[in-house]
Amino acid sequence: MPRLVLWDIDHTLIDTRGVGRELSAAAFLQTTGQVMREQAKIDGITEPVIFRETAKLHGLSTTRADFERFARALTEEHLKRGAELRERGHALPGAAAALDALDAVGARQTVVSGNIRPVSEIKLQVFGLDRHILWELGAYGEDNDVRAELVRLSLRRANAAAEEAVLIGDTPADVEGAHANGVRVIAVASGRSDETVLRDAGAEAVLSDLRDTELLVKLVRGDSR
Structure with a gap:
């Protein structure tokens, strides 16, 4: 893991x-x-x-x-x-279960987001998705303009090597930022980018959503789909 x-x-x-x-x-x-x-x-x-x-x-x-x-x-x-x-908003299907499942198998979880940290915290708190997030290990919009730098900063804050991390996101920019640091990506086609776009961007795995928590845990572990 x-x-x-x-x-x-x-x-x-x-x-x-x-x-x-x-x-x-x-x-x-x-x-x-x-x-x-x-x-x-x-x-x-x-x-x-x-x-x-x-x-x-x-x-x-x-x-x-x-x-x-x-x-x-x-x-x-x-x-x-x-x-x-x-x-008016909502947690996406499977999000809460995914966070719980990864916590249950011992993964440290944090956020790498273009949002500023206070807004990141509010957004997840509002939907009850914050309980497993280690905020101090994350990186946020106020830290740097460039997403790849945010990934790099989070790795440093967590004292983790690239091969010890995986990023879960929904855009080609997430893929690019992770790969610039040698981090694997599980892309989720729950935003504006469809599965084809995310595969073409180079994501190691692409999911339609987060509903299949067993599959997600396997992918985080690096098991083949």
Whole structure:
């Protein structure tokens, strides 16, 4: 069993069903004074990059300080509207059982996400998916703009070698970030990328969802499908 499982959050463990975009829009307005008319690409992208590129779409040039204000506002919006997130969003099928099953076989589990850490924590807490997550071992959007660097940082924080880890995510960016560090990937086609896209990206295994916990544990262990 690999010592470390690195989870993506959005469209891997949960789906906010549009609430996430609304909260980002509220934080964007609070930070910039402008209504967010459109949003930059978000799949597999870290929060600082999404904010910067979204600001550019509105003719704005931003600084790190601007992002930090946005991050605080975004955290506040998630705290304020947590009940709405719970009502409108949902944990994806099999997510809770997958986390439980991996904990039962001794895997350490953490998060590598483009979300900032406070939002990552809120998102999983809201859906009861946080109990096995070792947050201090993870890496988050505020840590680096580049997903591959987040994977590298998490390995360092966990004192784990690449061959001791596996990443579970839903985008080609997850695959690329893991492979840049020599980490295996189990891709889940529960987001916008279908199984063909994820296989073409090079994922070692691709699942349609997380419902088959026995298969997931085998794949995490490195057993062939």
